[in-house]
Amino acid sequence: MYTIKQAAARSGIGISLLRAWERRYGVVHPERTTSGYRLYDEEAIARLRAMRRLVETGWGASQAATAVINDAAERVLAGAAHLTTEEQADTFLGPASAVDPSALAGAFVLAATRLDAAGLEDVLDAMFARGSVDMVLDVHLLPAVRALGDAWAAGRLDIAGEHLASAAVIRRLSALYNLAGAPGTGPRVLVGLPAGARHEIGPLAFAVALRRRGIDVLYLGADVPVDSWVAAVDRSGAAVAVIGVHRAADVAQAREGATAIKAANPGVSVSFGGAAAAQAGVGLDVVGLPERLIDAATQIARGFAQRG
Amino acid sequence: MYTIKQAAARSGIGISLLRAWERRYGVVHPERTTSGYRLYDEEAIARLRAMRRLVETGWGASQAATAVINDAAERVLAGAAHLTTEEQADTFLGPASAVDPSALAGAFVLAATRLDAAGLEDVLDAMFARGSVDMVLDVHLLPAVRALGDAWAAGRLDIAGEHLASAAVIRRLSALYNLAGAPGTGPRVLVGLPAGARHEIGPLAFAVALRRRGIDVLYLGADVPVDSWVAAVDRSGAAVAVIGVHRAADVAQAREGATAIKAANPGVSVSFGGAAAAQAGVGLDVVGLPERLIDAATQIARGFAQRG
DNA sequence: AGAGTCTGCACAGACCTTAGACATACATGG
DNA sequence: CCATGTATGTCTAAGGTCTGTGCAGACTCT
Known part of the structure; x- marks a missing residue:
């Protein structure tokens, strides 16, 4: 749990703006200490980073906020449902989720070329927010890894970027492996x-x-x-x-x-x-x-x- | 056992602050002489140093204190909880509490040769129950990995066992990497x-x-x-x-x-x-x-x- | 005697809170 | 083209909280 100063450092967003985003868009709802101090958890940081990323790429703040908020809602749904079959996958990847898998793969490769570790984590967050683990592996993660390999083969990506991205993916998969005892x-x-x-x-x-x-x-x-x-x-x-x-x-x-x-x-x-x-x-x-x-x-x- | 002055010197924390941390956060509970003087043991020094390190890297004092306290609590629990099978207990938890690092490394290699995934996890649990992460990496984990390599070089261990054990270690390290945002x-x-x-x-x-x-x-x-x-x-x-x-x-x-x-x-x-x-x-x-x-x-x- | 330690209290400065003001930018209608 | 309204990032003021440090007076140890 982080105080607002630490959350600002971690998310790369100023303290004033952090409060403004909470007040105006409700993008996070940090817990409070008994004395009223805000306490941010990891998920809050992740959401703030996601929003910052969207804003930096030209989105309006309110649009970015609703995107992030809906994302989170979807994640909650995904966590509750056990989506394994195609029909359910279709349901989830239908029109409601406007994000094209190839767009995520593209963002993944882009972050890798930039050696942007935080960006890689953000893209992985976005992937795993889009449905059950199985489905995400098939529809998002493995295609993204394939795209990574293609980009490297085509000379568009340095091997260092490929390593950085692979290591991030392996860490995620390791966590999932451990989780599924x-x-x-x-x-x-x-x-x-x-x-x-x-x-x-x-x-x-x-x-x-x-x-x-x-x-x-x-x-x-x-x-x-x-x-x-x-x-x-x-x-x-x-x-x-x-x-x-x-x-x-x-x-x-x-x-x-x-x-x-x-x-x-x-x-x-x-x-x-x-x-x-x-x-x-x-x-x-x-x-x-x-x-x-x-x-x-x-x-x-x-x-x-x-x-x- | 150290007086407060010695404890201050060893931990790098001022005397006043030492008392404040005890009073406000209960991060240590030094014994007292009959006349009321504080007496710090090695574990207290270690905890104070851990807390100081956290504070120096930007944590708030209260957060750092709860982290240190929980860490210790977890350690105690973990130390008691991981007696799974008789064999493993005999192998690496021995009769006395003083666990030789090489015994853990030996148990690790043994589990690898047997392709015993559960045993590997148990040994890793035992390692991480034995102290701070840094110390465990240095004193237990890396030596065990070295022993693994030696065993393979000597032909006592098949490469499949080496892979299995390495993968388990990498999963642990991945989790720690993710944890330390x-x-x-x-x-x-x-x-x-x-x-x-x-x-x-x-x-x-x-x-x-x-x-x-x-x-x-x-x-x-x-x-x-x-x-x-x-x-x-x-x-x-x-x-x-x-x-x-x-x-x-x-x-x-x-x-x-x-x-x-x-x-x-x-x-x-x-x-x-x-x-x-x-x-x-x-x-x-x-x-x-x-x-x-x-x-x-x-x-x-x-x-x-x-x-x- | 003098150094060390105890408890309790005080205090300064850093940090956090709310409520609101303000400036810039951008769109929309006249 | 201009005026108006909205969106959004930044800043201020007044007040509470957290945290490191220091002091006073009493007790203990050598």
Whole structure:
């Protein structure tokens, strides 16, 4: 909890203006001490920053305020609802929410090019304000990360900016992973990337989605060699191993890993996830997961439900 | 046990203020002699120092006091709550309360070899129950990560276990990073690794320590090429760039990066941190940071305090 | 005896509060 | 083009709160 002076420092807004925005637009309602001092929490700071950002980019103060306020209302709704299916997603992304996912992705890349850490956090806030976690991952976060990669490939983004943004995303996903505590019923699903593959945001997001469905995930991360896949499956007693295959370059290692796992432990179900999953799975006894995160996670979860 | 004068000297707080903090906020409750003189123990000094640090970084006195008090309460609770399984209790909580850091590190590596995610979390809980965050990072967490690397190098640990444990550590550090929100006063310190270097737990822990001291950190992560360092320093307007140099193999890239930054932007202070920092800094106009995390973070923070 | 410590009180300056004034900018209607 | 009204950022005045510091008088320790 911050006093008004600290809140001003954190939000980058003057003290007078802070009070004016509260009085005129009600953009925040800080608690009060018994003596009447305002006390701002993190959410208040985030809202003030969001409003400042809008005003700086040309919005009028009152418009910015209503945008921020509605945003918050939406967040409350999103927190209460359990939106997993497409219909519900559509409901939420319908006309009511005027923000185009690609606009958020663009803002994300822009903040990355500027090395604007606060801006990155603001965009992530805006993303996660737009619906259930699953949906946000699929519709906003992963596309934004893809856009980040594209921008880097096209030379529009320095690698430092890419790192800064990736680190921010990984922190968010880490928090979500921790939040979705797994049941203590023993490891069930291994998630990781084949040897040589580095971009771990995809599998981490997938691990989060699985955990939120009550599945016990063992997250191995990037660059897991074939032998380690076999050893990990063996030692963890996992029933399912999910190997991420995003790039064509990772196909060979993924196929090798899947084959080795099956050879050593025929009872284990191996799945490929990611953009190149279908290509990688040809001719192997491997489940190809849908590209959409929600669908892929649901498919895994359903597999468990059917087995009991 | 210290008299109030000695306590004042050790904590760096005036005698009057010491009494005021006790009277107004109850941040310490020193024992008394029969004649009523206050007697401070080490824990009291530590709490006073913690409070002083918070106040120096801009916290209000009452806020700082409640933070310190809650921290201590949490610590007590955490210390009692984390006996989960017999095995773990035997392994790392031992018969006596005096826990050897190496025992925790051993338990950590053991849980990693077993791919025991819950066990890893328990060990991390036990670590963070043992003191202030800074101290835990220095005394428990980083040594455990080093032990992890050693075990892998010696072939006692599969890379999958190393990944699992690293991911768990990174999640903890991410949470701490997010928790220690930075002031919105613009980027001040860049933290990252040179090109080719991958193990980012060290610099991430360092970024956490800096953030907890109220410094605005831009965390770039691993594998940042020389050009990107220069561009990032330029674009972020950072006053200090800290390059992690852990392995001898990273020395060349780190030196190149430092030289390039200095050439492009002579006003920027460049520091090397990590095990190979001293070796890497020879003959360059670069600040070599102490190997201990606390000392390194304090040195950077002091640099800012002196400049105003 | 002299230095150290105790309690309680006082006080200055920084900080926060409300209510309102004021200036600039921008749009709208005459 | 001008006058009027609105929107918005900034400032002031009067008063309460928070917090660091210092003092007085009494007691304790060496």
